[in-house]
Amino acid sequence: MSGDKRQFLTSAVTEELDSMPGGVLIYTGDEKEEILYANTQLIESFGCDSLEDFLDLTGGSFRALPHPDDRARVEHEIREQLQKEDGDFYFLNCRVVCRDGSVLPVDAFGHRTEDSESGFLFHVFFVRNSFRTRLLKAMKAIPMTGISQDLDSLTGLLSMRAFLAVMEDQRASGVLNTSPVAVLYVDIANFRLINIRYGLTAGDEFLHTLGRSLRGLFSNGAVARFDVDHFAILTDASNLQHKAETIRSIIRQLAPSDVDCSIGACVWQDPSIEPVTICNRAKAASDDNRSHILTYFSIYTEKLGEQLDIARYVVSSIDEAIRKDWIRVYYQPLVRTLTGQLCGLEALARWDDPTRGLLPPVDFIGPLEDAEIIWKLDLYVIRKVVQNIASCKEKGLHQIPVSINLSRMDFLYCDIFQEIESIVKTFGIDRHLLHIEVTESIVTSKESVIYESLDHFRDAGYEIWMDDFGSGYSTLNLLKDYRFDVLKLDMAFLRSNTERSREIIASVIAMDKKIGLRTLAEGVETKEQADFLMKQGCEKLQGYYYSRPLPFEEIMQTCRKKGIRIEPLSLKEYYDAVSETDLMTDEREMLLEQVGNRFHVLYVNKAEVDALKKRDIDSVEELEDIYNDLSRPASVHFRQFLDGIRDTRKVHQYDYTTWNCYFRCRIREIAVAENRRAYVIETQTLSRDDSSSAPEESLPESTYYEFTDNLLIGVEKIDEEHRRFFDLANQAIDLLRDSDYVPDRARQLIHEIKEHTSLHFRDEEAYMKQTADPVLPLQKIQHEQFLEAASSINEETLTRETYIESVNFIVQWLYRHIMGTDTMIGKLKENSVNKQENKKDRGSEE
Structure with a gap:
C-alpha cells in the first residue's frame, strides 16, 4: 500500500494516539495485513527511531510482528476468536523481537472495523507484560x-x-x-x-x-x-x-x-x-x-457465584430448616403398566425457605453432600415418610409403598440401617413399605460398610432399587455382583426419539426380565413414551406424564382426578410376580387374569396382537368379551379346563378349533392372590383353512371343537346334525380328563357317535341327491371309507388306550370332513347355475 494510504489519520488523531500509555497499531484485514499506522509508544518499545525504521523491522506487515515461534499460534487464535458471534475483538499474548534482538512479552487487544475506502481494518492496543x-x-x-x-x-x-x-x-x-x-x-x-x-x-x-x-x-x-x-x-x-x-x-x-x-x-x-x-x-x-x-x-461466573452463595446458606441453615420444618416431602406416583394403578410413590425433598422461597433439589442436595451432612436431610425425610404411612394405616386408608433415596454419605457417616430400623419400629409399619434407592456410583465405591448395610436391609425385608441404571460404566458388573429388586431407567436419552435409543431401552428391559429383575422407567413425559414402554413390558412408569412431584394430599387428589386407582397392598406381591413374566418373544403370548368369574386381559404381545387382527379381533376389550361370553360353549369349556389345572404351576396343553382354525395353547398358572389367578398363554395355529393339516398326534389334555357360523351350509337339518356331532366329540374328549377311566360311558359315547354319523350320512346323501349336487359321488366314497373304518372298533372290548385311539381317529376325521367336503354342499351347484345364467345373459345381449 502506498505511503499516501498511511496518511489517512489526521494529525489531531495521531497526537492523541501518541499520548496513550500503550502501543497502538493499525493494519489491514486482507491477506497482506499491511501496517498502516504505529504510534510513538509502540515504535519506541521495539527500539526503533521512526515509523520507517519500524516498517523496515517488520517488513510492513503485522504477520511478521510476533516472535517466529509464536506466529502460527497467534494466527490460529485470532482466526478462532473472530469466528465467534461477537467476533470483532480478539485478545492474545505473545512475544515480539525488538530491533536489538531482545524478546519482549506483550498482551495485544485487537478490534476489527470496516472503512469505506480501506475495507476491514484492525486497531490493536499493546500492553507490556511485566508479569x-x-x-x-x-x-x-x-x-x-x-x-x-x-x-x-x-x-x-x-x-x-x-x-x-x-x-x-x-x-x-x-x-x-x-x-x-x-x-x-x-x-x-x-x-x-x-x-x-x-x-x-x-x-x-x-x-x-x-x-x-x-x-x-x-x-x-x-x-x-x-x-x-x-x-x-x-x-x-x-x-x-x-x-x-x-x-x-x-x-x-x-x-x-x-x-x-x-x-x-x-x-x-x-x-x-x-x-x-x-x-x-x-x-x-x-x-x-x-x-x-x-x-x-x-x-x-457470577451465576456460579450465586450458586456458591446458596450452597453456603444451605449448609449453615440445614439444622434450622429441619427444626422449623422448612423441608417438605413431595411425592411422585409410580404406575403399574399391567393395571394402570398407583403401585408406589417416590419421596423427594423440597426446601421451602421463608426468605428465598422454594429451593429446587439442585440447590441443596449437592452442597449437603459436599459438606458430608446429607444424612441429616435424608433421615428427616424418611421419618416424615414413615410417619405419613403410619397415619394412613391409623385412618384406615391405603398404605402405599414409598421409595426413599440414600446418599453415599448416609452409609459412611451414620449407621443408616439402624437409623431406619429405629424409625420403622417407632411408628410400627411393615418394612416392605419402604424401598431403598441407591445410585450406581454408591455401589461402585466398593466401601465394605455400604455392602454390609445393603445386605442388612435385604435380610430385614426391604427392597433394594438401583437408580439411574446404565448411567455409569460398571452397570453389568453390578448386576453380576449384587442382587437388586428393581432397576430404574432414566428416559432422558429416549427423548432423542431415535430407533437406536428405542432398541437400547427394549434390550435393557428384555435383559432385566431374563435375569429376574423388575424395571421402572422414570422421566416419562408423553403418552407415546408410556405406550412404547408398556409394549416393551416395562413394569412400572414414573414421570410428569402422570404427575409432577406434589405434597401427599395433592398427589392423591391428582391421581383421583386422572382415574388412577390405588393398587391394594395385598396384591403387590401378586402383580410383581406377574410382571416378571417375559413375553418379549416371537411367539404368540398373553397374560390372562381371572378375577372371580370374570376374565381380564392384562397384556398381549405383538405377535399375538397381529394374529388376533387376522381373526378380526382388534382390541383387548373384544378379546375379553369372547372369554366372558357364557353363552358360548367354548368359553364355558375353557373355564372348566382352568378349574382343573389350578395350583399346579405346570404347563398344560389345550387345543381348540374355531373358524376353520386349529389352535394349540400352552397354559401355565403364574400367580394367585385372593380371588384372582393369572395365567400366561402361548398360542400356536396348527392349521388354517386346510382340513389336511390338522394335528395327527394323540389328543392333548383337553381339546375343544367349537361349531362356528362359517361351518353352516344353510340346511337346517344338516347344520343341526353337524352341531350335534361337535357336542358328542367334545363329550368324548372330556371323558379323557377324568382320572378314572369309565368304560361304560366310553362305550356309550363311541356307539352314539357311530349311530349319529350313520344317520347323518343318510340324511346328507338324500339331500344332495334331491338337489342334484355334483359333490355327491365324492361324499359317498368318503362316507363308506369312514363307516368301514369305524366298524372295526369293538365297543365291547374297549380299553382306555383303544378308546383314545378311537376318539382321536373319529373326531379328527369327521372334523376334517365337515370343515372340508361338507362345506362344499350346494356350492358347486350354485356356481354351475350362476355360470349358466351368465351364459344366457351374454347370449341375449348378442
Missing part, C-alpha cells in the same frame, strides 16, 4: 527461613501459604487494574487409582513429574500444590482454554487412561477481592465440572 518480572520479585520477597512451609517437599512447588503471598504482592502492586491475571485450579480425578494399582512410590513420582511439567509450562507464573492431588497456578488471563487443554494433555500422557482432571479458572482484576477468595472461586469452577457431562474446564 514475569513482578512475579520473580514477589517470590524473592518470600522469607526463606520457613522453607519447609513455603515449598512442597515432594514437588518443589509453592505451598498454599507461599502462593497466596505471591497473589497478595500482585494485588499490592496495583497491576491488576491494567493486566488481569487468573488462577487455574487443577483437581486430579481418580489419582488414588495410581496408588492402588502401582503403589505409593508411583503416585509420588506422578505428582513430582506433573509438578515439574507445570513449573516448566508456566515459567512466567506461579505454581503451587494445595493438597494431595490439587494444584493452583497463577498466570496471565489470556488463552485460559488453551492452557487448560495443555495441562490436561500432560496429565493424560503421564497417567493411566482412567485418570483425568477437572480444571477451574477465576480471572482476577478487582484488587478488592482477597486472594483466597479467588482460589476458592477457581476451585468452585473445577468442582462444578462434575455437574456437566464431558466437561473438564470452566471459568467462574
